[in-house]
Amino acid sequence: MRIVVLAGGIGGARFLRGLKQAAPDAEITVIGNTGDDIHLFGLRVCPDLDTVMYTLGGGINDEQGWGRTDETFHLKEELAAYGVGPEWFGLGDRDFATHVVRTQMLGAGYPLSAVTEALCARWKPGVRLIPMTDDRVETHVAVTLPPEGAEGAAGDGAGAGAAGEQRAIHFQEYWVRLRASVPAHAVVPVGADQAKPAPGVLEAIAEADIILFPPSNPVVSIGTILAVPGIREAIADAGVPIVGLSPIVGGAPVRGMADKVLAAVGVETTAAAVAEHYGSGLLDGWLVDTADAAAVERVTAAGIRCRAVPLMMTDLDTTARMAEEALTLAEEVRA
Amino acid sequence: MRIVVLAGGIGGARFLRGLKQAAPDAEITVIGNTGDDIHLFGLRVCPDLDTVMYTLGGGINDEQGWGRTDETFHLKEELAAYGVGPEWFGLGDRDFATHVVRTQMLGAGYPLSAVTEALCARWKPGVRLIPMTDDRVETHVAVTLPPEGAEGAAGDGAGAGAAGEQRAIHFQEYWVRLRASVPAHAVVPVGADQAKPAPGVLEAIAEADIILFPPSNPVVSIGTILAVPGIREAIADAGVPIVGLSPIVGGAPVRGMADKVLAAVGVETTAAAVAEHYGSGLLDGWLVDTADAAAVERVTAAGIRCRAVPLMMTDLDTTARMAEEALTLAEEVRA
Numbered sequence: 001m002r003i004v005v006l007a008g009g010i011g012g013a014r015f016l017r018g019l020k021q022a023a024p025d026a027e028i029t030v031i032g033n034t035g036d037d038i039h040l041f042g043l044r045v046c047p048d049l050d051t052v053m054y055t056l057g058g059g060i061n062d063e064q065g066w067g068r069t070d071e072t073f074h075l076k077e078e079l080a081a082y083g084v085g086p087e088w089f090g091l092g093d094r095d096f097a098t099h100v101v102r103t104q105m106l107g108a109g110y111p112l113s114a115v116t117e118a119l120c121a122r123w124k125p126g127v128r129l130i131p132m133t134d135d136r137v138e139t140h141v142a143v144t145l146p147p148e149g150a151e152g153a154a155g156d157g158a159g160a161g162a163a164g165e166q167r168a169i170h171f172q173e174y175w176v177r178l179r180a181s182v183p184a185h186a187v188v189p190v191g192a193d194q195a196k197p198a199p200g201v202l203e204a205i206a207e208a209d210i211i212l213f214p215p216s217n218p219v220v221s222i223g224t225i226l227a228v229p230g231i232r233e234a235i236a237d238a239g240v241p242i243v244g245l246s247p248i249v250g251g252a253p254v255r256g257m258a259d260k261v262l263a264a265v266g267v268e269t270t271a272a273a274v275a276e277h278y279g280s281g282l283l284d285g286w287l288v289d290t291a292d293a294a295a296v297e298r299v300t301a302a303g304i305r306c307r308a309v310p311l312m313m314t315d316l317d318t319t320a321r322m323a324e325e326a327l328t329l330a331e332e333v334r335a
Numbered sequence: 336m337r338i339v340v341l342a343g344g345i346g347g348a349r350f351l352r353g354l355k356q357a358a359p360d361a362e363i364t365v366i367g368n369t370g371d372d373i374h375l376f377g378l379r380v381c382p383d384l385d386t387v388m389y390t391l392g393g394g395i396n397d398e399q400g401w402g403r404t405d406e407t408f409h410l411k412e413e414l415a416a417y418g419v420g421p422e423w424f425g426l427g428d429r430d431f432a433t434h435v436v437r438t439q440m441l442g443a444g445y446p447l448s449a450v451t452e453a454l455c456a457r458w459k460p461g462v463r464l465i466p467m468t469d470d471r472v473e474t475h476v477a478v479t480l481p482p483e484g485a486e487g488a489a490g491d492g493a494g495a496g497a498a499g500e501q502r503a504i505h506f507q508e509y510w511v512r513l514r515a516s517v518p519a520h521a522v523v524p525v526g527a528d529q530a531k532p533a534p535g536v537l538e539a540i541a542e543a544d545i546i547l548f549p550p551s552n553p554v555v556s557i558g559t560i561l562a563v564p565g566i567r568e569a570i571a572d573a574g575v576p577i578v579g580l581s582p583i584v585g586g587a588p589v590r591g592m593a594d595k596v597l598a599a600v601g602v603e604t605t606a607a608a609v610a611e612h613y614g615s616g617l618l619d620g621w622l623v624d625t626a627d628a629a630a631v632e633r634v635t636a637a638g639i640r641c642r643a644v645p646l647m648m649t650d651l652d653t654t655a656r657m658a659e660e661a662l663t664l665a666e667e668v669r670a
Contacts, residue, residue: 041435042377042442072409078432082457084439093428097413100376104419107377122417 001026004208005127008033008221009048010065010255011247011313013055015214018319020056020126023327028127029204031231033216034112035132035139035189035224038172040089041079043099044106047172048221049116049131050098057123065255068094088177113198130204132225135195139171139220141264142186143178171220180257184264187219192227197234205234210330213244213283215254215311218274219261226282236282241330243285244278245322246271249311250291272298280304285329287311287322305333336361339543340462343368343556344383345400345590346582346648348390350549353654355391355461358662363462364539366566368551369447370467370474370524370559373507375424376414378434379441382507383556384451384466385433392458400590403429423512448533465539467560470530474506474555476599477521478513506555515592519599522554527562532569540569545665548579548618550589550646553609554596561617571617576665578620579613580657581606584646585626607633615639620664622646622657640668 003026005016016030033048047066054060054068061067071092080087091099098119105115111134120129144164168188174180205211216222226232235242248271253259259269267277271288272295278286280303288295289311299306307329313319338361340351351365368383382401389395389403396402406427415422426434433454440450446469455464479499503523509515540546551557561567570577583606588594594604602612606623607630613621615638623630624646634641642664648654 042439070409072407072428074405074407074428075410075432075435078429079435082432082436082454084432084436093407093409093431094413096428096431097410097417097419100410100414101417101419104377119417 002204002207002209003028003212004204004210005030005212005214006033006216006222006225007031007048007052007214008216009036009051010055012048012214012216012221013052013060014065014313014319015216015245015323016052016056016127017316018313018321019212019323021316021320022323029200029208030127030129031201031204031225032116032129032131033221033224035137035192035220035227036171036175037136037138038089038170040086040091040099041084043096043103045089045091045099046102046112046116046131049129050095052127052129053116053120053123053125056125056127057120059123066090067092071095086177089172111198113200128200128204130200131198132201132231133195133228134198135191137189137191137195137224137228139224140168140188140190141171141174141184141261142166142168142188143174143182143184145182175220175257180260184260187223187261187264189224189227192224193229195228197228197230202230202234205231205238208238208240210240210327211235211238211242212326212330213242213278215245215247215313217247217256217258217261218267218277219258219265223265232282241284241333242282243287243326243330243333244275244283245287245311245326246274246289246292248274248292249289254312271295272302275299275304275306276302284333285326287325287329305329337539337542337544338363338547339539339545340365340547340549341368341551341557341560342366342383342387342549343551344371344386347383347549347551347556348387348395349400349648349654350551350580350658351387351391351462352651353648353656354547354549354658356651356655357658364535364543365462365464366536366539366560367451367464367466368556368559370472370527370555370562371506371510372471372473373424373505375421375426375434376419378431378438380424380426380434381437381447381451381466384464385430387462387464388451388455388458388460391460391462392455394458402427406430421512424507446533448535463535463539465535466533467536467566468530468563469533470526472524472526472530472559472563474559475503475523475525476506476509476519476596477501477503477523478509478517478519480517510555510592515595519595522558522596522599524559524562527559528564530563532563532565537565537569540566540573543573543575545575545662546570546573546577547661547665548577548613550580550582550648552582552591552593552596553602553612554593554600558600567617576619576668577617578622578661578665578668579610579618580622580646580661581609581624581627583609583627584624589647606630607637610634610639610641611637619668620661622660622664640664
């Protein structure tokens with residue numbers, strides 16, 4: 001059985017660990033989000049690809065969900081001592097090596113997909129991990145930053161008030177530095193419209209028996225992957241069951257701040273609204289948490305087969321049962 | 336009093352620590368060797384500049400003489416796990432940050448001299464540290480590598496034997512990886528003939544009251560600095576006392592493998608021969624160790640004022656006394 005999974009970071013990676021246990025013989029291809037990639041200290045950092053790679057390869061810091069186990073932050077401490085930031089992005093000493101190797105290979109002319117394959121040769125994640133694209137895509141968030149001073153600019157007049165500054169900032173700055181604490185008005189995957197799917201992406205989708213959307217962020221993770229021209233169409237046209245798992249439980253994200261970016265794209269933070277956001281043109285089946293059993297009727301009415309099952313990934317066995325439920329729903333859709 | 340010191344790595348740095356204690360009110364300008372700089376993992380590494388900066392700034396690993404105190408090597412371990420080398424060069428996690436900052440600034444267009452000044456703004460070494468040049472100079476060593484197999488190449492005939500391979504390798508490969516264990520035939524500061532002294536170098540020499548050659552390697556440290564066109568001439572023409580301290584004690588280098596590179600340039604490993612190598616056209620005074628008291632006569636005969644004093648830098652006070660002896664000898668030369 002060939003399964004294609006579109007994945008962001010922590011949520012996608014943990015789901016994949018469960019999926020591997022639930023379907024040990026499946027050939028799993030992971031199409032990873034690269035919209036939250038960032039250039040720091042001259043290095044190309046790919047947080048989502050690395051979270052998948054480390055999680056499935058046994059190198060993840062399990063408690064925090066990202067970064068390496070047995071990590072130290074001496075390099076970062078020293079950069080800060082030199083006054084070189086940003087300090088808000090947590091690059092550990094071990095993690096740094098991954099970015100050094102990646103940056104050197106990219107500099108030597110290898111595309112990111114080949115680099116990712118080379119890095120995975122060490123980690124052996126047990127899945128084929130492909131970045132959504134070898135082209136540069138960078139998710140920016142249009143925000144209103146709070147005003148720094150109380151007074152408006154000269155000539156603003158009495159009515160200007162302290163409206164704050166409109167700016168587009170890198171997703172990581174919004175997510176990690178600001179903890180999504182400022183109003184977001186739009187999420188823009190800059191460069192996506194010019195990007196091409198990486199080699200293997202469309203082929204994997206065309207050859208898939210099942211396509212899964214794990215409980216990753218529907219806007220900045222899966223939404224960004226779907227923004228690469230050709231990927232959404234290939235999935236919709238694949239003619240195989242497409243099943244997703246809600247990252248929203250009880251009206252709130254299981255982790256992270258998906259509610260903030262859902263609001264930016266005008267989607268309410270409910271399991272049903274996310275399913276409708278994907279739409280029946282894309283999604284065949286949708287799992288919601290038992291806490292959201294009331295949503296089943298609405299999702300079903302939208303033309304998407306839906307069931308309520310436990311969706312909290314508290315441990316590996318629970319996560320594997322979620323994956324089994326998704327595969328079962330996929331087979332029901334197929335039948 | 337303005338003192339200019341030409342410095343390599345460990346020997347130069349330790350001497351400078353003593354000189355600062357011996358002459359606390361002096362303005363000391365250090366012209367640092369950059370011929371052993373190396374590009375590793377996409378980063379510009381300047382071992383000698385950093386050793387001076389860390390030693391005088393309180394960040395050095397005192398036992399080994401290079402690298403940072405409280406250092407870890409997690410990044411390097413991870414690079415090795417990816418199969419990315421070289422493994423023989425010891426880049427620690429804290430040390431790595433210095434190279435990251437340097438490489439970013441160089442990439443942004445700052446010359447190495449400005450970068451070094453910026454790094455020193457953190458370390459406050461108490462001296463003005465200037466690289467000998469902002470241009471790229473890379474010391475290569477012509478060596479005979481031992482033959483890998485016993486058989487000569489096809490067609491070599493019976494007489495070819497196992498002569499070994501002639502190659503020019505980077506100084507660090509010769510010094511650190513091979514521990515100077517293969518025959519060296521020549522030492523070539525590649526690029527030196529096209530290099531210009533960094534801003535401030537010739538000015539500092541012209542304004543100096545005393546110029547010192549610490550017990551650094553006379554070939555690959557001080558010799559490389561002198562190979563930058565204009566520096567040797569400026570020193571010889573400065574009209575102030577030029578005093579050196581022998582790095583050779585009892586016919587052997589105090590540390591390192593200076594004997595190997597001295598042999599490559601046809602200089603015997605004795606305190607007297609090194610003084611003659613610099614020559615009376617450059618050197619006014621020369622301190623040898625008490626173990627080499629017999630050399631005083633030969634050096635004096637070569638037109639260089641010479642005295643035997645303890646030259647082992649066993650601790651800071653001893654080193655400060657060495658520096659005092661050098662300053663005293665300089666004043667005798669002047670008088």
